[in-house]
Amino acid sequence: MATMVTFHAHPDDECIGCGGVMRKAFEEGHRVVLVVATRGEHGEVPADFLAEGEELWQRRVAETEAAAEILGVARTEFLGYVDSGMMGEPTNDAPGSFWTASVEEAAEKLAAILREENADVLTCYDDNGGYGHPDHIQVHRVGMRAAELAGTPRVYQNTMNRDHLREGMAAFAAQAEAAGMDMTDLDDGDEEVGKPEAELTARVDVTAYNEYKRRAMRAHASQISEDSFFLSIPEEAFSVAFGIEWFIRVGQGPGITETDLMAGL
Secondary structure, three states: OOEEEEEEOOOOHHHHHOHHHHHHHHHOOOEEEEEEEEOOOOOOOOOOOOOOOOOHHHHHHHHHHHHHHHHOOOEEEEEEEEOOOOOOOHHHHOOOEHHHOOHHHHHHHHHHHHHHHOOOEEEEEOOOOOOOOHHHHHHHHHHHHHHHHHOOOEEEEEEOEHHHHHHHHHHHHHHHHHOOOOOOOOOOOOOOOOEOHHHOOEEEEOHHHHHHHHHHHHHOOOOOOOOOHHHHOOHHHHHHHHOEEEEEEOOOOOOOOEOOOOOOO
16 A cells, blocks of 8 residues: 555545546555635625634635545545635735745755655656646645655656646637537637646546545535536536546656556565
8 A cells, every 4th residue: 555645735625636546546445635725714605604603714625625525535634725716806915825935944844745745756746836826836846845754755746737738728719610609719728737747657547536525625615516517517528528537757757657656566
């Protein structure tokens, strides 16, 4: 049995980009540890969703614990930083925000967990945090430094396949136009989202775990409603959008050569 530590910025991030590999590792007998930098204090929540006197962070911690159980997580830890909000918002610089945290201090906290767990694998995010969110960028910086401090042998940067996204958008546009919708304003994909396929090293097919990913998403009810894109799209479309999880292995040249983060462990 090996140990995977998967590091994320906010509650619900874990199930969207990494939930499949987490459940896969669990079912193959490995130990899965979830570390979350913040408690998602600045998430948007529907009116009257919270109980009287309940804080959003309390609900999101409970949701994370429920999702973690679905994904096979053995241990969940929060580093205690405050959600920084989207890039450019005043909350970026608020006291305690993850964006303003010392990378070295945060990395020491994560490295302590890596050492305790004798982690074989760490997942974090790519250098742009997938799409430019400040807390996601900080996850990359802190994760990379923590792995260095702890000597974690395998580090994977979770990302999105930009080319795959563009192909999916083009297919959607074609179907929409065939149905009579005007798609002239649809762009061909944000250059800030994910990485081109040529830079990726691992493609993990997790379609066998789609049910668990969706159940984990559903556990985050304060952020992911039943009529959201994540939960309302048909199973076939869900498989296209979320059935493959993409990674860049640190220290390995580009080119997709891996299909299992825990191979050989």
